[in-house]
């Protein structure tokens with residue numbers, strides 16, 4: 001009887017909340033990449049279209065700023081929190097505080113190591129699979145030729161850096177002709193991608209000993225392309241390039257023959273996140289713990305110039 005009463009009260013509260021404009025706090029990592037900027041733009045667009053009042057907080061790449069933002073959203077009594085977590089560990093206390101305040105948290109694009117009862121759902125891609133798709137492309141492309149690979153990793157401790165590294169290694173396992181000879185973080189930024197690639201080129205006989213670059217995101221690859229050109233080599237042919245994201249600047253590099261392949265990560269994480277929240281607010285519908293987005297491979301054969309334009313028109 002008591003539980004029936006509680007369920008009814010919860011349903012009435014949720015229905016009442018669903019009827020008025022909802023307030024959602026969004027703790028975004030920062031603006032390290034073109035992909036991240038696109039995610040921010042699309043989240044704001046989605047909120048506006050749905051009449052959601054979005055409180056945006058830019059953490060400037062710092063976890064402590066994200067934790068402070070979550071606490072501020074809890075204090076304000078928002079109806080939900082979107083969190084794109086910069087790194088995977090260290091979220092338990094902040095997530096527990098949101099849970100204690102009955103505020104559902106939805107993770108966007110990155111995972112946390114916390115127990116999954118501390119958040120409502122996570123929207124994102126299978127990050128290991130992304131690395132496997134990228135590695136699978138390289139395996140096909142080089143066949144049985146020897147290939148020395150350099151790797152630009154994402155932000156240290158972030159779930160995409162960990163999982164994309166694992167996935168790529170899964171794909172090349174058993175292909176002894178392919179070897180990762182250097183691996184370093186470029187923190188998902190274009191400037192560090194360029195800087196680290198310069199050091200790889202220097203260490204690898206001016207780049208002559210490098211067959212391929214695997215970058216955990218397109219922005220680092222775009223920075224690396226610049227470094228390769230400055231070293232007098234042709235990116236896309238002297239050094240094969242495969243990355244992840246599918247942003248317009250990288251498609252333009254593919255259209256120019258300076259990059260070879262990318263795995264798409266949609267920046268529209270907010271669409272599925274708000275769909276899940278709206279159903280939850282309406283009648284308490286529980287979403288699955290993981291809402292998976294697609295990981296499609298694009299190569300130079302897939303009209304890269306057209307894809308760049310298409311994405312720009314979507315607000316990337």
Ligand code: AHR
Nearest residue numbers: 033035109110160188217
């Ligand atoms: O978490 C997603 C990754 O974060 C994107 O691949 C990258 O561009 C961004 O910085």
